[in-house]
Amino acid sequence: MKAAVLVEPGRIEIREVADPEPGPGEVLISVEGVGICGSDHSVFSGKWAAPEYPWIMGHEAFGVIEAVGEGVSDARIGERVVIEPNVACFECEQCRMGRTSACTGRQSVGMNRPGALAERLAISERFAWKAPDVGEDDLVCVEPTTVAMAGLRRLGDRALDRRVLVVGVGALGLMVVMALKEHGSDVAALDINAERLAMAQELGAGPVFEDERFDTVIDTVGSPGSVTEGFEHLAVGGTLMFLGLDNRPMPLDAQSVVRRQAKITGSLTYDHPGDFEHALELIGEGLNPGRVVTDRHPLGEAQRAFESVGSARGKTWIRVREG
Ligand SMILES: [Zn+2]
Ligand SMILES: [Zn+2]
Structure with a gap:
């Protein structure tokens, strides 16, 4: 063959x-x-x-x-x-x-x-x-789509009933946006690529307001830049979920996580x-x-x-x- x-x-x-x-x-x-x-x-x-x-x-x-x-x-x-x-x-x-x-x-x-x-x-x-x-x-x-939906299942309904930020809207991020919209969540998206961001907006993701903080942030990239960006927008007591498989060290210190009382979690397949x-x-x-x-x-x-x-x-x- x-x-x-x-x-x-x-x-x-x-x-x-x-x-x-x-x-x-x-x-x-x-x-x-x-x-x-x-x-x-x-x-x-x-x-x-x-x-x-x-x-x-x-x-x-x-x-x-x-x-x-x-x-x-x-x-x-x-x-x-x-x-x-x-x-x-x-x-x-x-x-x-x-x-x-x-x-x-x-x-x-x-x-x-x-x-x-x-x-x-x-x-x-x-x-x-x-x-x-x-x-x-x-x-x-x-x-x-299954990868995205399993992530949402693991976050649980309570985390999805708030406004959710998706960091990184490559193919997986777009699936996450769709799955969130299907769930009925209010979704915002961030990406350094304007074309991809426009596509996420076509699917119903809104913009992020200045200094806006979210109870739930889903990072589909996991790069040093996306981690910094995602954490910056995480509310006190919020949950930051990682779906991306980047292997570089995270620019996050324990003090910031403690002060933010953040829950940090990962979802694999x-x-x-x-x-x-x-x-x-x-x-x-x-x-x-x-x-x-x-x-x-x-x-x-x-x-x-x-x-x-x-x-x-x-x-x-x-x-x-x-x-
Ligand atoms: Zn795949
Ligand atoms: Zn086994």
């Missing part, structure tokens, strides 16, 4: 690679489209090392089940699915507590097992969800199966996260897609196969 493989940091080639085989309990998916997000870009750029080179990236995928492994009903062949790319072990302590996002044996498509930027992908059937009857732009946004179930339900009912898609590329242009993702106004995805 054809795949977009990262041969070294920053360089993708389209190559012929061996087809995956569906193991017991797995389905083989003919991949149609794959979204690109910040974590994929970190692998592309070499900021996060790939487990090996050449490496197949990509995890925000949808496609059609083409074959099934042992123990899976053939009734699923032909079903259009969206993948939940973090496959939990269901055996570790975290999994047994229901926190599969922290699974110690987690297999992540495109991170520690081969990714979705290929014509075919094998995955456990429990992690191949029946796609709702919505457009392709929506399907490619299911996974990042989502927990199986509730978060995907909930996101798919809302998307099936018309949430339409595909509104934030601005860039679509064919598989042959994967290199260009990754190079331009940082400057894209909204979400970028790669069409692997015509649906």
Whole structure:
């Protein structure tokens, strides 16, 4: 099969690679489209090392089940699915507590097992969800929407019933804005990129007033600059949640956190199966996260897609196969 493989940091080639085989309990998916997000870009750029080179990236995928492994009903062949790319072990302590996002044996498509930027992908059937009857732009946004919605779930309704500030409205931030609007929150957004901010405003995020403080701040970036900005706008007793995976030290001292009586928290991906179930339900009912898609590329242009993702106004995805 054809795949977009990262041969070294920053360089993708389209190559012929061996087809995956569906193991017991797995389905083989003919991949149609794959979204690109910040974590994929970190692998592309070499900021996060790939487990090996050449490496197949990509995890925000949808496609059609083409074959099934042992123990899976053939009734699923032909079903259009969206993948939940973090496959939990269901055996570790975290999994047994229901926190599969922290699974110690987690297999992540495109991170520690081969990714979705290929014509075919094998995955456990429990992690191949029946796609709702919505457009392709929506399907490619299911996974990042789930990340955003899981963050809101973990914050809890009380934190969302106030005015909420979203710092950073790249693709994930835009999903957060949409999920907040869907919840009925009053949302404001900040970003250093004016085009992205305009897009967040189209989705209903308002401006931040001078010296305004928020009880709830969601930082989707985690850079030194965004942390400073977010904390500056955090009210006394407020909650600052991080969704971005920046690894630089934070410009925050204990004294400031204590004086602000701030609650600082992080939210990693989502927990199986509730978060995907909930996101798919809302998307099936018309949430339409595909509104934030601005860039679509064919598989042959994967290199260009990754190079331009940082400057894209909204979400970028790669069409692997015509649906
Ligand atoms: Zn993602
Ligand atoms: Zn586990």
